[in-house]
Amino acid sequence: MSVPASSTAGLFTETPFIRKKRRTERLAQCLFGAMALAMVIPLLLILGYLVFKAAPLLSWDFLTTNPTNGMRKGGIWSALLGTVYLVVISLCISAPIGVLAAVYLNEYAKDNWFTRIVNLSVVNLAGVPSIVHALFGLGAFVLFARLDRSILAASLTLAIMTMPVIIASTKEALASVPVSFREACWNVGATRWQTIKAIVLPNSISGILTGVILQVSRTAGETAPIMFTGAVFYRNIPEGNVFAYGIKDQCMALSMHLYTVTTQVTNAPEALPYAIAVTLLGTVLLVNATAIVFRVWLRNRKKW
Amino acid sequence: MTTDTLTPSSAAAGVDYGITTRDLNLWYAKFQALKGITVNIQKGIITSLIGPSGCGKTTLLRCFNRVNERYGYVTTKGEIKLLGKNIYDEDVSLIELRKSVGMVFQRPNPLPLSVYENVVFGLRIHDDKGLKKSDRDDAVEKALTEVGLWNDLKDRLDEKAITLQLEQQQKLCIARLLPLKPEIILMDEPCSALDVSGTRAIEELMFALKGRYTIVIVTHNMAQARRSSDECIFMLMGELVEHSRTTDLFITPKNRKTAEYIEGRYG
Numbered sequence: 001m002s003v004p005a006s007s008t009a010g011l012f013t014e015t016p017f018i019r020k021k022r023r024t025e026r027l028a029q030c031l032f033g034a035m036a037l038a039m040v041i042p043l044l045l046i047l048g049y050l051v052f053k054a055a056p057l058l059s060w061d062f063l064t065t066n067p068t069n070g071m072r073k074g075g076i077w078s079a080l081l082g083t084v085y086l087v088v089i090s091l092c093i094s095a096p097i098g099v100l101a102a103v104y105l106n107e108y109a110k111d112n113w114f115t116r117i118v119n120l121s122v123v124n125l126a127g128v129p130s131i132v133h134a135l136f137g138l139g140a141f142v143l144f145a146r147l148d149r150s151i152l153a154a155s156l157t158l159a160i161m162t163m164p165v166i167i168a169s170t171k172e173a174l175a176s177v178p179v180s181f182r183e184a185c186w187n188v189g190a191t192r193w194q195t196i197k198a199i200v201l202p203n204s205i206s207g208i209l210t211g212v213i214l215q216v217s218r219t220a221g222e223t224a225p226i227m228f229t230g231a232v233f234y235r236n237i238p239e240g241n242v243f244a245y246g247i248k249d250q251c252m253a254l255s256m257h258l259y260t261v262t263t264q265v266t267n268a269p270e271a272l273p274y275a276i277a278v279t280l281l282g283t284v285l286l287v288n289a290t291a292i293v294f295r296v297w298l299r300n301r302k303k304w
Numbered sequence: 305m306t307t308d309t310l311t312p313s314s315a316a317a318g319v320d321y322g323i324t325t326r327d328l329n330l331w332y333a334k335f336q337a338l339k340g341i342t343v344n345i346q347k348g349i350i351t352s353l354i355g356p357s358g359c360g361k362t363t364l365l366r367c368f369n370r371v372n373e374r375y376g377y378v379t380t381k382g383e384i385k386l387l388g389k390n391i392y393d394e395d396v397s398l399i400e401l402r403k404s405v406g407m408v409f410q411r412p413n414p415l416p417l418s419v420y421e422n423v424v425f426g427l428r429i430h431d432d433k434g435l436k437k438s439d440r441d442d443a444v445e446k447a448l449t450e451v452g453l454w455n456d457l458k459d460r461l462d463e464k465a466i467t468l469q470l471e472q473q474q475k476l477c478i479a480r481l482l483p484l485k486p487e488i489i490l491m492d493e494p495c496s497a498l499d500v501s502g503t504r505a506i507e508e509l510m511f512a513l514k515g516r517y518t519i520v521i522v523t524h525n526m527a528q529a530r531r532s533s534d535e536c537i538f539m540l541m542g543e544l545v546e547h548s549r550t551t552d553l554f555i556t557p558k559n560r561k562t563a564e565y566i567e568g569r570y571g
Contacts, residue, residue: 180413186371186476188484189403189428198429203416 050281054274062275066236067257076264076276078237081244082251083283085151086226087219089247090158095212097159098166105167106174107196126164130224133161137229150248154230159227162215169211173204206298213291217284223255231256233264254280307387321388322347322488322518323368328382330363337363339542341382345535350510350519352533352550354526356571361522361543365490368403368520370398403430406481410493412473414465414480419457422465422476423447426484447482451475451509471502475509487512491521495528499538507532526566530554538562 014022019114051058061075068074101118137157146154177200184194201208223231231253237244245251258276261268323345329412330338337360345351353361366372367384370391384391391401403426414422421428424445427435444461448454453475457468465476474494481489491510495503510519510532521531529536537549538559546553546562557563565571 124452178413180409180411181415182407183371183407183412184415185425185429185481186374187369187402188429188480189399189401190425190429194429198425199415282529 002133011262034116039090047281050274054271054278056203057269057275058278063279065239067234071234071257071261072268072272076254076257076279077239078235078244079252079254079257079276080279080283081233081237081242081252082151082235083220083280085245085251086127086155086230086253087216089151089155090162090219091212093155093216094159094163094166094215098163099170099208099212101163102167102170102174103196103201103224106171107192107200122164122167125160128161128163128166133157134225134228136160137225142229148248149228149230149232151230151245151251152247154226154253157225157229158219158222161222163221166212169214170204170208173207173211175202176207177203193206206295209298210291210295213287213294216287216291220280220284221255223253226253227256227259230250233260255284305425314327320347321345322386322470323520324383324385325367326383326385328364328367328380328384330381331379332363333377337542338367341544343516343537343544343547345520347387347518348515349534350514350521350532351535351537352529353520353522353537354524354529354565355539355545356565357524359539361539362492363542364539365407365492365520367489368488369402369407371402371407371535373398373474382465395565398428403484404486405488405490406484406486408474408477408481408489408491408494412477412495414468414473414476416464418462418467419465419468419476420444420461423483425480440549443483447479450482450513451479452505452512453479469502471498471505474498474502474506478506478509478513486517488518488520489535491519493522493524503528526554526568538565540565 063075064077066078067076103189104124105115105118107120134157137153137160141147141153141156142149145153146157163251181199181203182195185199189262198298218304232250233252233256235250254276258273258280262273262274321344325341325343328338328341329336333350341364353364353370355361363372366375367380368386368391372378372380380392386401386405389396397485403509415425424440427440427443445454445458453472456472457463468476474497478489478494495506498506506516507528510521513519514534521529521533531548535547536553537547538545538553538557538561540561546557546559548558553562554566557566
């Protein structure tokens with residue numbers, strides 16, 4: 001029964017055509033890998049460059065003292081605290097509204113003209129450039145609602161800007177909860193709210209929070225929406241008091257401060273803009289890292 | 305076809321019906337999924353729904369607790385009576401209806417909660433009097449005993465239900481319905497995700513539950529319909545072709561299409 005050796009000699013061996021395919025395959029893999037790596041390089045370069053340039057100024061005092069001497073000396077305390085205020089207040093407004101709206105859209109809404117209009121508005125609102133939000137905020141909150149230029153007006157403007165994105169990310173998180181869980185609930189006679197409360201929200205909360213927290217970086221980084229609505233060139237506040245700003249006050253903000261220091265202030269120390277940028281970036285990365293740790297923690301608790 | 309030919313001979317006058325429909329039509333948007341279904345399903349027995357994919361078995365099953373209405377554009381015309389009560393009457397509460405008509409799915413779908421919380425889930429959402437913990441404990445023990453899980457799981461009640469074996473998960477899904485004291489249990493291919501022993505376990509459980517509950521089971525598996533049901537309904541393209549005692553339907557089918565299907569000529 002043994003087959004002559006000669007007849008199996010060419011069996012399953014590589015032909016030139018296969019060799020060519022393998023080369024192409026390796027080439028494709030290298031190319032795509034290189035592109036992926038190209039994402040890392042700019043980040044490292046930016047970070048390295050910023051930290052290197054900022055090094056002479058970075059210190060705890062830099063964070064906790066107000067700018068002095070026409071912003072050429074001192075720290076960035078009032079700007080840092082202002083950014084924190086804007087981010088926290090705007091998310092306190094946009095997160096609840098956005099999340100609840102998304103719950104409605106994903107869990108309650110039937111596919112009718114109203115839902116379609118809401119969905120279309122969300123998409124369009126997300127696509128509006130931030131400078132347009134700024135003008136709207138100026139018109140609606142500062143002038144019409146007579147909030148004047150204040151932390152509240154700026155936060156509302158930022159909230160309007162972040163809300164559609166929060167709605168979109170929350171909808172996605174809700175949609176990732178398997179339909180079979182909902183079916184199980186309906187078929188024992190649970191109302192929609194009971195289903196949402198007992199099953200849908202607990203199983204999507206990590207995704208929802210991630211979406212919300214990622215908006216922190218956007219809120220902290222935007223300059224345009226706040227420069228007409230509440231952020232100011234310079235403001236002196238008590239150092240070391242985290243409640244130094246009132247909601248109707250105007251404030252400084254890191255993004256705006258960076259802009260003014262680079263473009264409006266002459267003879268500022270070279271390291272100053274870099275130090276501000278590092279602080280802004282550091283704050284955002286810190287929040288994002290917290291978000292990731294939190295998400296991992298929540299995900300480990302859920303099993304399905 | 306008249307009602308007589310659709311009703312098994314055993315179901316003579318005086319028989320208690322669990323589910324009756326008259327000229328039931330259902331559309332998904334413009335697609336008609338059920339065409340003039342008139343059927344009388346006897347109380348306290350196991351009735352199986354067979355037919356090739358897309359024939360409307362699952363759709364018909366979902367009509368019985370009106371859960372179809374949760375799946376997009378559905379139009380239903382006709383009459384459905386459960387225990388003599390028209391479920392499209394004004395005063396019917398969908399919540400009470402679904403509480404009395406439980407459903408078991410193709411893939412076991414335990415909730416992402418503990419075993420204990422899965423069983424008392426229904427009780428909790430329908431609890432307006434503030435049940436005591438001891439009441440809930442009793443309900444869990446009773447329901448799990450009834451489905452034959454108590455001995456295996458009594459020390460593992462706090463474990464995630466999702467970590468159980470599939471067969472145990474499916475039994476748990478049945479146990480989840482029981483504390484609500486349902487009248488009717490609808491099963492949508494409850495064994496298709498299970499192996500042979502799991503299938504046997506679920507079928508034995510169905511036998512144990514019949515009598516107290518009216519069971520309607522959709523199945524793709526003709527052998528299962530034959531083994532485990534008292535009456536059998538054959539559907540094709542949204543129409544009810546034949547309904548008779550299971551033994552009659554499999555041995556002396558009246559309709560040629562039924563005969564061809566159970567011979568395995570198509571499907």
